[in-house]
Amino acid sequence: MLGAHPCRRESATAREKVMGRVQERGFPVSPVPAKPTDAWRFGVKGRRGGRSPSWGAAEPGWGRPVLSQPHIEADPALPGSPEPALGPVPPAPLCEGLCPRHLQPLDGFCRAEQACVCARCRAHEHRGHDVVPLEREREHKEAQRAKFLSNVDNELEELVVTIAQTRKMVELIKGAATKERERVEKLFAEASEVLATFQKEVAGFIEDGERSMLAEAEADLRWKEERRAKLAQCKQNLENVPSTDTIYFLQEFQALKIAMEENLSPAPSFQNELSFTKSTQAVCTVKDVLSTACKNQWDHLLGKGVDGLSFQEMEEAVAESQFPDKSNAPTCLENRDYFLKFAFIIDLDSDTADKFIQLFGTKGAKRVLCPIPYPENVSRFLNCEQVLGENLMNRGNYYWEVELIDGWVSIGVIAEDFNPRESYDRGRLGRNEKSCCLQWNGQNYVAWFGGFESVIQQPFFHTIGVFLEYSEKALTFYGVKDSKMTCLQQLKVSRFKKGQFDAFQNKINHQFPSLFSYNLKPAFFLESVDAHLQIGPLKKDCVSVLKRR
Structure with a gap:
């Protein structure tokens, strides 16, 4: 019977001896349980049930003393128990409050290595490091918590x-590729055997473009979904931390911080989105000029086609008839709801702001008289009162709005690799070939690119809408009022009408397309001392519109 076991007869004396020896060695021990019979029955090797779990691994519910220290040797003072199964505790020493290396209480936090440490750690491995008490680090992290969680929420929202x-984008690629293939096949059938080789090349071009671009778009989608899931999980873990568990809070806070810093998004390499959709235009052009091209093959080799026009000029003429631009029709009206589908969230980058620009959060900027002591940064403008957005634009369509509150303000885009230390004359938006802008100078709107300007005769609008079509190499500025938008200026390659010449448009035709070989950023120039602007308010509208679609 169980009562005949020596542990049963001498349980009180044996337990006191064991507890005394364990405490002398410096190991924390939980209070003695109320059911020693069950504890000793399952704590002694070879007893009932054929199992002998270790003391450290046993649950407190069995009534056995719970030891936090692994590898306890058998205590000869325990009668009838020559080999008590004192195995290791679960592999979570931080949860027990002990240093896994020195077996001493964790009472400090090393800010250099972002880890909890004991007294011996401070004296050896972390000597010279910035080590603070746990509660002080907890207060420090708590002070950062609201802002950090706000950044996480913004990241999740974006x-x-x-x-x-x-x-x-994925659906657009698939659908466009299918439609394009059907149109091309029909056009090739009409062109007969003369275009057989050309048909094969164009079909292959479409398939290659679809395959490469679809693969990158799907990879980008997978990465973003995985990052969103990871951030959401880390955030949930942090929110579920009990208010009394400092160590667990620090662990989860560090895990969320690491997850936020992991921003290795697979950057898509393609620059021209859906470039294969131009196949229809190319085949239509060839079909229209086929008979003349066959008779004038030699002229085509010399670069001349029908009526003295080059083959490229004929392509542009056909394209212009199919897709007219807005540069010659500045008063055309558009509906704002259409552009909200492409709404783009912009945050101002404080690392680029000139010292005479004061930022209000990530959306507002104002030029001031007294310089602001921003930290040194290679990305900061030195000679121009300019600031950039953090966001890159390298494919697709983007739309954002800017409110002109006061002063002379310029709104535009700039190449990512532009040197912010350029002189004032070359560094201003639109005064070089790596940027362009729309300027309000107090009297008129003026479009700038490459040092050339174009004055726009339009009334003042408090809100300016900017629509960037990266794949189409076009940038359009709108005056926004209520739900209507008035086109102020479109920067895009366009042919001159016969007998007309415009120096600004000529500059656009020759050098504006090269701007789209770079990653672009939103850019803002506050030219007068009272200049003040505000981005948005598009953030909530943008999210709500996309959620409703």
């Missing part, structure tokens, strides 16, 4: 938007 846009 991921929702970009994931929706990327999903749309």
Whole structure:
């Protein structure tokens, strides 16, 4: 019977001896349980049930003393128990409050290595490091918590938007490729055997473009979905930390911080989105000029086609008839709801702001008289009162709005690799070939690119809408009022009408397309001392529109 076991007869004395020896060695021991019979029955090797779990691994519910220290040797003072199964505790020493290396209480936090440490750690491995008490580090992290969680929420919100846009991109690629293939096949059938070789090349071009671009778009979508899931999980873990568990809070806070810093998104390499959709235009042009091209093969080799026009000029003429631009029709009206589908969230980058620009959060900027002591940064403008957005634009369509509150303000885009230390004359928006802008100078709107300007005769609008079509190499500025938008200026390659010449448009035709070989960023120039602007308010509208679609 169980009562005949020596542990049963001498349980009180044996337990006291064991507890005394364990405490002398410096190991924390939980209070003695109320059911020693069950504890000893399952704590002694070879007893009932054929199992002998270790003391450290046993649950407190069995009534056995719970030891936090692994590898306890058998205590000869325990009668009838020559080999007590004192195995290791679960592999989570930080949860027990002990240093896994020195077996001493964790009472400090090393800010250099972002880890909890004991007294011996401070004296050896972390000597010279910035080590503070746990509670002080907890207070430090708590002070950062609201802002950090706000940044996480913003990141999650932006991921929702970009994931929706990327999903749309994937469907657009698939649908456009299918339609394009059907049109090309029909056009090739009409062109007969003369175009057989050309048909094969164009079909292959479409398939290659679809395959390469679809693969990158799907990879980008997968990465964003995985990042969103990881951030959401880390955030949930942090929110579920009990208010009394400092160590667990620090662990989860560090895990969320690491997850936020992991921003190795697979950067898509393609620059021209859906370039294969131009196949229809090319085949239509060839079909229209086929008979003349066959008779004038030699002229085509010399670069001349029908009526003295080059083959490229004929392509542009056909394209212009199919897709007219807005540069010659500045008063055309558009509906704002259409552009909200491409709404783009912009945050001002404080690392680029000139010292005479004061930022209000990530959306507002104002030029001031007294310089602001921003930290040194290679990305900061030195000679121009300019600031950039953090966001890159390298494919697709983008739309954002800017409110002109006061002063002379310029709104535009700039190449990512532009040197912010350029002189004032060359560094201003639109005064070089790596940027362009729309300027309000207090009297008129003026479009700038490459040092050339074009004055626009339009009334003042408090809100300016900017629509960037990266794949089409076009940038359009709108005056926004209520739900209507008035086109102020479109920067895009366009042919001159016969007998007309415009120096600004000529500059656009020759050098503006090269701007789209770079990653672009939103850019803002506050020219007068009272200049003040505000981005948005598009953030909530943008999210709500995409969620409703």
